[in-house]
Amino acid sequence: TKYTVGDYLAERLAQIGIRHHFVVPGDYNLVLLDKLQANPNLTEVGCANELNCSLAAEGYARANGVSACVVTFSVGALSAFNGTGSAYAENLPLILISGSPNTNDASQFHLLHHTLGTTDYSYQLEMAKKITCCAVAIARAHEAPRLIDRAIRHALLARKPCYIEIPTNLSGAECVRPGPISAVTDPVTSDKAALEAAANCAAEYLSGKLKPVILVGPKLRRAGEGAEEALIKLAEAMGCAVAVQPAAKGMFPEDHKQFVGIFWGTVSTDAADSIVHWADALLCVGTVFTDYSTVGWTAMPDIPLMAAEMDHVTFPGAHFSRVRLGEFLSHLATEVKFNNSTMIEYNRLKPDPVLVHTAAPGDELTRKEISRQIQAHIDSKTTLFVETGDSWFNGVQFKLPPGALFEIEMAWGHIGWSIPAAFGYALRHPDRKIVVMVGDGSFQVTAQEVSQMVRFNLPITIILINNRGYTIEVEIHDGSYNKIKNWNYALLVHAFNGEDGNAKGLSARTAGELQDAIKVAEENTKGPTLIECSIDQDDCSRELITWGHFVAAANARPPRLPGV
Ligand SMILES: Cc1ncc(Cn2nnc(CCOP(=O)(O)OP(=O)(O)O)c2C)c(N)n1
Numbered sequence: 001t002k003y004t005v006g007d008y009l010a011e012r013l014a015q016i017g018i019r020h021h022f023v024v025p026g027d028y029n030l031v032l033l034d035k036l037q038a039n040p041n042l043t044e045v046g047c048a049n050e051l052n053c054s055l056a057a058e059g060y061a062r063a064n065g066v067s068a069c070v071v072t073f074s075v076g077a078l079s080a081f082n083g084t085g086s087a088y089a090e091n092l093p094l095i096l097i098s099g100s101p102n103t104n105d106a107s108q109f110h111l112l113h114h115t116l117g118t119t120d121y122s123y124q125l126e127m128a129k130k131i132t133c134c135a136v137a138i139a140r141a142h143e144a145p146r147l148i149d150r151a152i153r154h155a156l157l158a159r160k161p162c163y164i165e166i167p168t169n170l171s172g173a174e175c176v177r178p179g180p181i182s183a184v185t186d187p188v189t190s191d192k193a194a195l196e197a198a199a200n201c202a203a204e205y206l207s208g209k210l211k212p213v214i215l216v217g218p219k220l221r222r223a224g225e226g227a228e229e230a231l232i233k234l235a236e237a238m239g240c241a242v243a244v245q246p247a248a249k250g251m252f253p254e255d256h257k258q259f260v261g262i263f264w265g266t267v268s269t270d271a272a273d274s275i276v277h278w279a280d281a282l283l284c285v286g287t288v289f290t291d292y293s294t295v296g297w298t299a300m301p302d303i304p305l306m307a308a309e310m311d312h313v314t315f316p317g318a319h320f321s322r323v324r325l326g327e328f329l330s331h332l333a334t335e336v337k338f339n340n341s342t343m344i345e346y347n348r349l350k351p352d353p354v355l356v357h358t359a360a361p362g363d364e365l366t367r368k369e370i371s372r373q374i375q376a377h378i379d380s381k382t383t384l385f386v387e388t389g390d391s392w393f394n395g396v397q398f399k400l401p402p403g404a405l406f407e408i409e410m411a412w413g414h415i416g417w418s419i420p421a422a423f424g425y426a427l428r429h430p431d432r433k434i435v436v437m438v439g440d441g442s443f444q445v446t447a448q449e450v451s452q453m454v455r456f457n458l459p460i461t462i463i464l465i466n467n468r469g470y471t472i473e474v475e476i477h478d479g480s481y482n483k484i485k486n487w488n489y490a491l492l493v494h495a496f497n498g499e500d501g502n503a504k505g506l507s508a509r510t511a512g513e514l515q516d517a518i519k520v521a522e523e524n525t526k527g528p529t530l531i532e533c534s535i536d537q538d539d540c541s542r543e544l545i546t547w548g549h550f551v552a553a554a555n556a557r558p559p560r561l562p563g564v
């Protein structure tokens with residue numbers, strides 16, 4: 001049989017380690033979907049809509065390192081652009097693939113369905129160029145290998161999404177077979193001289209400091225290439241305090257004796273902010289300082305920063321290009337001087353463990369009791385997804401036991417991300433116990449994807465915090481728009497079962513009911529269990545209130561007058 005463009009794409013996706021591709025069919029991509037499905041290494045995963053499809057692919061990329069989302073032209077792609085934006089902001093190589101019009105139509109000035117009703121169909125590619133690191137449109141079959149390989153290689157190296165557009169009449173067109181996959185996946189290594197110089201200079205710089213601290217950011221994991229392991233080696237070579245940004249929670253082991261908590265300014269955990277502010281040198285590893293991670297800029301460190309990024313190193317008086325993060329951290333670990341002054345100080349100031357109150361079974365459910373029970377439920381196999389909302393603040397407070405993992409989408413911050421993302425992640429990690437902490441407002445955005453969890457019999461536990469509205473927004477700036485229509489969430493999940501599903505929907509209003517519901521979830525191994533936890537609408541974390549106050553202030557900064 002003829003080897004085609006679709007076969008070529010399928011083979012490349014399989015060769016880079018993709019085993020599931022997320023799709024919504026449309027007449028511009030059906031032949032392509034047939035070719036992908038024909039590849040024995042790929043399993044097609046249908047989603048209810050393209051927003052969820054792209055967010056499921058975003059979650060899959062967190063687990064797998066790379067993912068693929070296949071949609072139809074315009075009506076599909078424009079929704080998938082949102083999850084693609086998330087992948088861009090969160091540094092994930094999501095390969096967005098869109099079907100497109102037959103190659104004969106443009107030159108005949110045909111008006112087509114699923115377009116803006118003009119004869120120029122190039123707008124989608126132009127839009128994709130803005131939200132990916134490489135966007136290509138295949139116009140003739142013979143250019144498919146070159147364009148597909150280029151887009152995938154760019155995405156893998158940059159840890160950013162790419163875009164591949166394939167006309168409906170080219171997926172089945174004849175194509176040569178691919179060359180060695182190493183041409184696409186071979187990593188870029190550090191420049192040797194730059195690596196040497198960077199490690200020596202950094203060690204020299206640090207040796208002149210009295211109180212160095214390491215601050216870990218979310219790009220540490222995204223860098224891959226052994227960066228997380230190298231960081232532990234470096235931390236132990238230095239002996240210093242290691243603080244972690246909220247979006248990097250879990251990227252440094254929380255049971256490590258040098259872990260000093262989540263650094264998030266005034267809403268830090270374990271007094272991490274005190275030791276960060278005490279430092280005279282901050283080695284920032286893959287950090288991302290946004291308005292949200294600096295609490296409206298109130299927590300922007302005010303000392304010169306050393307920044308170790310995915311492909312360069314910068315610190316006062318120095319910059320080194322083409323230095324890969326993992327290699328830099330490993331190399332620095334062999335050059336750096338031991339200096340545990342910040343750990344000695346931290347052990348003097350760290351807060352004593354607080355007594356956590358256990359509610360009586362009949363007590364009305366509170367946010368604190370939910371957190372206490374989830375903390376008891378988390379173990380080494382757990383991956384905890386925390387959604388935009390008060391779930392961020394409750395989530396970062398958890399102590400992660402060795403092996404527990406944490407997923408958060410704090411840069412893009414799309415409410416509803418956690419449901420499709422946890423679904424995509426679970427397909428890649430069926431061995432892990434996935435718990436989603438999501439608010440009622442967020443759940444309403446992407447609830448349909450619970451039905452895919454049913455379809456694939458995924459035992460995901462969804463802790464739905466029902467505080468009757470958009471509380472995180474209330475704490476930033478309240479208004480009528482933060483009220484939402486309440487649903488019967490437990491009943492909705494039963495509706496997703498159709499005639500053959502194994503999902504369970506429960507609601508808990510007391511501590512005892514939550515305890516019982518979590519037991520039901522632990523026993524339900526054949527499908528998702530949603531537990532609606534009703535709490536008072538003002539029962540939110542003190543951290544959210546403080547954070548909301550400063551973020552609102554940052555949003556309210558008056559426009560700078562010209563010339564001022
Ligand atoms: C796609 C998208 N649209 C709007 C927003 C703004 N936003 N951020 N958080 C929210 C409300 C979240 O409410 P919930 O999920 O109920 O969370 P909490 O009540 O804070 O626990 C909105 C509406 C957003 N973050 N993402």
Ligand SMILES: [Mg+2]
Nearest residue numbers: 439440441469
């Ligand atoms: Mg809510």
